[in-house]
Amino acid sequence: MIRTMAVVGTGLIGTSIGLAISRHGITVHLLDKDEVAARTAAALGAGVVGASDEPVDLAVIAVPPSAVGDVLAEMQARGLARSYTDVASVKAELARDIRTSVDTPSSYVGGHPLAGRERCGPLAARADLFEDSAWVLTPSETTSQDAVNRVFEMIALCGAVPVIMESRAHDNAVALTSHAPHLVASLMAARLQRGSREAFRLAGQGLRDVTRSAVRDTGLWSDILQANAPAVAGVLRELRDDLTTLLATLDDLSNAPQDMRSQCLEPMVDLLNRGAAGLAAIQGRQATDRETRVEVLVAESPGQLVRLLDALKTFHVEAEDVVPRHSTEEGTFSITFAVPAARAGQIVLELGRAGWNAQSVDPVSGARQQKMASVLSP
Amino acid sequence: MIRTMAVVGTGLIGTSIGLAISRHGITVHLLDKDEVAARTAAALGAGVVGASDEPVDLAVIAVPPSAVGDVLAEMQARGLARSYTDVASVKAELARDIRTSVDTPSSYVGGHPLAGRERCGPLAARADLFEDSAWVLTPSETTSQDAVNRVFEMIALCGAVPVIMESRAHDNAVALTSHAPHLVASLMAARLQRGSREAFRLAGQGLRDVTRSAVRDTGLWSDILQANAPAVAGVLRELRDDLTTLLATLDDLSNAPQDMRSQCLEPMVDLLNRGAAGLAAIQGRQATDRETRVEVLVAESPGQLVRLLDALKTFHVEAEDVVPRHSTEEGTFSITFAVPAARAGQIVLELGRAGWNAQSVDPVSGARQQKMASVLSP
Numbered sequence: 163m164i165r166t167m168a169v170v171g172t173g174l175i176g177t178s179i180g181l182a183i184s185r186h187g188i189t190v191h192l193l194d195k196d197e198v199a200a201r202t203a204a205a206l207g208a209g210v211v212g213a214s215d216e217p218v219d220l221a222v223i224a225v226p227p228s229a230v231g232d233v234l235a236e237m238q239a240r241g242l243a244r245s246y247t248d249v250a251s252v253k254a255e256l257a258r259d260i261r262t263s264v265d266t267p268s269s270y271v272g273g274h275p276l277a278g279r280e281r282c283g284p285l286a287a288r289a290d291l292f293e294d295s296a297w298v299l300t301p302s303e304t305t306s307q308d309a310v311n312r313v314f315e316m317i318a319l320c321g322a323v324p325v326i327m328e329s330r331a332h333d334n335a336v337a338l339t340s341h342a343p344h345l346v347a348s349l350m351a352a353r354l355q356r357g358s359r360e361a362f363r364l365a366g367q368g369l370r371d372v373t374r375s376a377v378r379d380t381g382l383w384s385d386i387l388q389a390n391a392p393a394v395a396g397v398l399r400e401l402r403d404d405l406t407t408l409l410a411t412l413d414d415l416s417n418a419p420q421d422m423r424s425q426c427l428e429p430m431v432d433l434l435n436r437g438a439a440g441l442a443a444i445q446g447r448q449a450t451d452r453e454t455r456v457e458v459l460v461a462e463s464p465g466q467l468v469r470l471l472d473a474l475k476t477f478h479v480e481a482e483d484v485v486p487r488h489s490t491e492e493g494t495f496s497i498t499f500a501v502p503a504a505r506a507g508q509i510v511l512e513l514g515r516a517g518w519n520a521q522s523v524d525p526v527s528g529a530r531q532q533k534m535a536s537v538l539s540p
Numbered sequence: 541m542i543r544t545m546a547v548v549g550t551g552l553i554g555t556s557i558g559l560a561i562s563r564h565g566i567t568v569h570l571l572d573k574d575e576v577a578a579r580t581a582a583a584l585g586a587g588v589v590g591a592s593d594e595p596v597d598l599a600v601i602a603v604p605p606s607a608v609g610d611v612l613a614e615m616q617a618r619g620l621a622r623s624y625t626d627v628a629s630v631k632a633e634l635a636r637d638i639r640t641s642v643d644t645p646s647s648y649v650g651g652h653p654l655a656g657r658e659r660c661g662p663l664a665a666r667a668d669l670f671e672d673s674a675w676v677l678t679p680s681e682t683t684s685q686d687a688v689n690r691v692f693e694m695i696a697l698c699g700a701v702p703v704i705m706e707s708r709a710h711d712n713a714v715a716l717t718s719h720a721p722h723l724v725a726s727l728m729a730a731r732l733q734r735g736s737r738e739a740f741r742l743a744g745q746g747l748r749d750v751t752r753s754a755v756r757d758t759g760l761w762s763d764i765l766q767a768n769a770p771a772v773a774g775v776l777r778e779l780r781d782d783l784t785t786l787l788a789t790l791d792d793l794s795n796a797p798q799d800m801r802s803q804c805l806e807p808m809v810d811l812l813n814r815g816a817a818g819l820a821a822i823q824g825r826q827a828t829d830r831e832t833r834v835e836v837l838v839a840e841s842p843g844q845l846v847r848l849l850d851a852l853k854t855f856h857v858e859a860e861d862v863v864p865r866h867s868t869e870e871g872t873f874s875i876t877f878a879v880p881a882a883r884a885g886q887i888v889l890e891l892g893r894a895g896w897n898a899q900s901v902d903p904v905s906g907a908r909q910q911k912m913a914s915v916l917s918p
Contacts (some may be wrong), residue, residue, distance in 0.1 A: 202864045202873065204843035205838075255798075276742050281860035285849070296741050325741055335739035338731060343750040345786065348815030349779050350721055355818045359622070361673050361713035363703055364654050365822050368753035372721040375746035376815040384809055388801045391793035398787055401727050401819045405780050408723065414767035420633075423766045437726030437754040437757065440733045444743050444751065460583075467583035471663070482659035482746055486580045495580065 164188060164315050166218040168242055169232055172203035174279060175249050176224030177287035182320040185289055191218060203284040217241050220312045222273075223248040228385045231259045238265050245309035247273040247316075251336060252389040253300045253329035261302070268283025271309045272300035272329060274336075275322060282379060283494050293321035300329040337393035341386065345398065346374050351376035404433055454506035458497045459489055459519040470497060473516060477501065498523070542566060542693050543767060544596040546620055548611055550581035552657060553627050554602030555665035558586025560698040563667055581662040595619050598690045600651075601626040606763045609637045616643055623687035625694075629714060630767035631678045633709035639680070649687045650707060651677035652714075653700060660757060678707040715771035719764065719847035722753050729754035758855065761801040782811055832884035836875045837867055837897040849873060851894060855879065855887050876901070 167183055168191040169176040180190045180203055187354030193202040197211075204211045221243035223232050227250035234246055246269055250256055253272045261267050276296045279286050297317045301310050317324045326333070351373040354362075375384040387394060406430050414426035460466050471481045479499050488498035501509055506522045513520035545561055546569040547554040558568045558581055568587030572578040576588075582589045599621035603611050605628035612624055624647055628634055631650045639645050654674045657664050675695045679688050695702045705713070729751040732740075755761040765772060785807050792804035838844050851857045857877050867874035879887055884900045891898035 174823050198864055198866055198873070201840060201844070205840055205842075205873065207842070207846065227787065248559065272556040276744050278744070279860075281858075285859040285862050295744075298742065321801070325738075327738065332740070334740075335736070335742045338735055338739055339743040339747045342731065342878070343747045346724060347746070347750050348722045348812050349782055349786070351815035351818035351822075351843055352782055352811060353716060353720065353775055353778060353818060354821050355814055355817075357716055357821060359715070360703075360705065360709070361716055362822055364676065364710075364713045366654050366656070366673075369717045369721045369822065371749045371752045372725050373815075373819055374689040374749045376819045377812045378816050378819070380809055380812045380816070383812060384805050387790070387808065388793045388805065395787055395790035395794060397731055398783065398790070401731060402780065402783050402787065404727055404730055405776065405783065408727070408829055409773055409776055409780065409801045412765070412769040412773035415766045416773065427762050427766065430765065433730060434726050434758045434761060436733055437729035437751075438736075438758070439731035440731060441751055441754045441756070442742055443732050443735060462579060462583055464583075464585070469583065479661040480659075482657075482661070484663050486576055486663065488576055488577070495576070495583065 164219045164312055164319075166172075166214060167191070167316070168193060168213065168218045168221040168237075169203075169209065169224055170194070170221060170237060170242075170277075171224035172199045172208065172284050173224065174282045174284070174286045175275065175277075175291075176222065177203040177206065177208045177284040178277075178289065178291040179222055179224065179249075179275075179316070179320060181206065181287055181289035182292060183316065184209055186319050188319070189214075191350055199284055203287070206284060206287065208284070209285065213240070213242060218243045219224045220245050220247065220316055221247075222316070226250075226382055226385050227252055227256065227389055230256055231263055234260060234270060235264050238269070244269065244305070245312045246270040247299075247309070247313045249273055249275055249385055250389075251340070251343075252333055254333045255389050257300065257302060257329045263268070263402075267302075268304050268306045269309050271305050271313055273313060274298040274300075274332065275317075275320075277322070282382075282422075290321065295322050296325045298325045298327050298332050300327055301333055302329075333390050334396075337390055337397050341394045342401070343399040344377050344383070345387075345394065346401070347373050347375040348377050364418040406453055408433055453500040454503040455498050455500050455523040456510055457521055457523050458513060459491060460495045460497050462493050462495060467495065467497075470518065473513065474499065477505075477512075542597045542690055542697075544589065545569070545587075545694070546571060546596045546599040546615075547581075547587065547602055548572070548599060548615060548620075549661050550577045550586065551602060552660045552662070552664045553653065553655075553669075553897075554600065555581040555584065555586045555662040556655075556667065556669040557600055557602065557627075557694070557698060559584065559665055559667035559692065560670060562587055564697050566697070567592075577662055581665070583669075584662060584665065586662070586665065591618070591620060596621045598623050598625065598694055600624075600694070604628075604760055604763050605630055605634065605767055608634055609641055612638060612648060613642050616647070622647065623684070623690045624648040625651055625677075625691045628652055629718065629764055630711055631676075632711045635678065635680060635707045645680075646682050646684045647687050649683050649691050651691060652676040652678075652710065653698075655700070659714035660760075668699065670695075671699050672871075674703045674706050675700040676703045676710050678705055678710055680707075691776075711768050712771045714826050715768055715775050719768055719772045720775040720779070722755050722761065723765075723772065724740060724779070725751050725753040726755050786811055831878040832878050832881040833878050833901040834884055834888055834891075835899055835901050837869060838873045838875050840871050840873060845873065845875075848896065851891065851896070852877065855883075855890075891894060899903070 166189050169180050170193045172192050172194040183190050191214050192200045192203050192209045200211045223233050230248045230250050275291045411430040484499045487496045510520045510522050544567050547558045548571045550570050561568050569592050570578045570581050570587045577587045601611050608626045608628050655670045789808040834863040862877045865874045888898045888900050
């Protein structure tokens with residue numbers, strides 16, 4: 163059981179950890195070379211300023227990646243804690259440094275909470291920052307089990323979910339899912355310096371989404387990127403190859419007569435399709451989840467379709483996922499939508515109770531099952 | 541005054557226009573080569589299926605860009621409407637085609653509502669889709685004033701804001717603010733096909749934001765991009781130049797010994813800074829807006845800082861924009877934040893009324909103005 167903790171570095175992440183842990187009545191000692199930052203964190207309720215007289219159970223080194231090694235060595239020399247972790251977003255190089263430069267590497271386990279906000283500093287901190295997010299740990303074969311278990315406990319108190327990974331696998335993963343995307347956002351955002359006010363009136367959600375993650379904290383990011391440069395370069399090199407092909411296609415399209423253009427499109431269509439497939443991969447559409455199609459016959463009279471869409475919202479079926487089709491019955495639509503197979507029966511039942519003519523359609527044979535609505539009619 | 545309208549093409553945009561206009565009691569005739577789509581739009585309340593017997597005041601051609609010319613010619617030949625507009629997102633080439641291929645080009649004014657959703661089709665339509673968004677019109681010198689005024693009226697009924705632009709300027713603007721960003725999102729999303737499930741556990745908001753706009757509707761986007769290829773290529777070529785420099789920097793960082801890396805960073809830092817500047821440009825932080833700094837002294841006792849942050853929220857001052865500093869008074873913080881100059885007096889006054897020790901600080905001289913709180917004390 164953790165009874166005392168220390169947080170070294172009371173920025174956004176450190177202060178948020180302090181807030182999350184202090185809620186549980188555990189004393190958190192707050193240290194920062196910027197004394198105002200530590201006092202601010204304390205005033206927010208993240209803990210008390212200054213080190214404890216005796217070693218705490220666990221200290222979190224929440225300083226920029228390039229400073230973690232030195233701060234860890236210093237804190238171990240001071241005997242600040244029994245176990246240590248950090249929050250740096252690049253792990254392999256750091257692990258190597260720590261193995262060679264620190265007295266007791268076994269008391270340290272690398273950590274990386276996958277949470278953050280656009281703003282930094284203690285005043286941006288939130289006790290619920292880590293709730294339900296992943297928190298990677300990268301123990302080596304020499305890491306003590308005690309250290310890992312103490313960090314597990316802290317992660318649970320923060321409401322996060324631990325993920326054990328090998329440090330190199332972690333770095334490759336974040337190159338793809340975090341570092342390259344941030345750089346891509348910066349690359350697009352850099353184009354906007356030349357934009358006119360008139361052009362910006364046409365800016366919509368798409369531009370805002372793509373550029374939102376553009377790097378603001380250049381110092382922190384230089385730190386991160388230099389520690390993970392080969393992995394990030396690997397992702398961006400593939401992207402550049404696609405971009406080169408895309409530019410060639412756009413040039414072909416610019417030069418071709420209008421009626422010959424469709425012959426140039428193929429490489430671009432291939433890229434767009436791969437992009438759509440990649441998007442589907444992270445949006446978690448599990449093609450393996452078995453789905454059942456439900457069909458509802460709707461009279462083509464005013465308001466009926468709107469009423470049905472409202473009813474479907476209660477089952478979390480969005481209007482956009484609904485397909486209207488011709489029906490063999492005069493004056494009606496056949497409205498179909500897919501739902502998880504396990505919930506189809508219940509949904510058909512409830513729609514029938516509410517007076518809709520609903521049935522589920524077997525996904526394999528397409529055969530309609532007996533109409534639940536009729537079965538339920540008294 | 542528009543009294544009757546037609547919408548040709550009842551997808552997301554056409555149906556949303558129908559819904560927005562029908563609210564005002566205007567009859568909207570809905571036409572689509574897919575009869576179910578037109579009937580679906582009608583069932584949602586977007587209008588009535590089928591053309592009117594006599595010409596309507598205004599017809600919106602809401603079909604994919606490459607089909608606009610032919611559909612417009614066909615509808616003019618049928619005498620569907622007195623005036624025509626479209627909703628295609630590329631305008632210059634289309635305007636050229638229409639000038640040469642259509643009988644009465646003067647009755648047409650090019651239009652582009654800057655609104656959309658990720659999903660398409662009539663069931664995704666919303667009456668408020670265009671509210672407060674820009675709607676570009678690209679009249680030429682031969683466009684009739686009647687046509688433009690009718691479209692102005694429709695735009696007002698949709699709750700949108702008209703923007704008159706030259707068609708080439710429009711196309712360059714959307715290349716920067718929409719077409720290139722969508723392609724950049726696709727380029728990043730295409731990398732994700734190779735990602736492991738483990739890597740995706742680490743995916744955060746950044747990745748989701750950057751890839752959200754990846755092209756889904758490949759057919760529509762091939763249409764858009766081939767009509768605006770030169771402008772889009774211009775934006776992406778600059779991006780590729782930056783990407784090439786970035787890759788060279790990442791390679792240098794990969795090869796340099798750890799203590800020599802800071803010498804390689806400069807080109808990357810330059811890119812990140814330009815990205816941050818571009819981001820600020822579209823996030824509408826007007827450096828020219830005069831701001832006044834407000835200072836509040838806060839006791840370092842439990843809960844006071846949290847109470848102040850809550851109070852500031854009522855003035856739309858976010859915690860992240862607040863800077864805590866040492867104060868010369870023992871046991872207190874000096875908390876400062878910037879607010880629009882015009883509102884500073886009122887904010888200081890209200891903070892004072894609530895018992896806070898607040899004052900505004902002259903932005904030029906840094907001199908503190910007389911403490912409002914003291915002035916107000918009875």
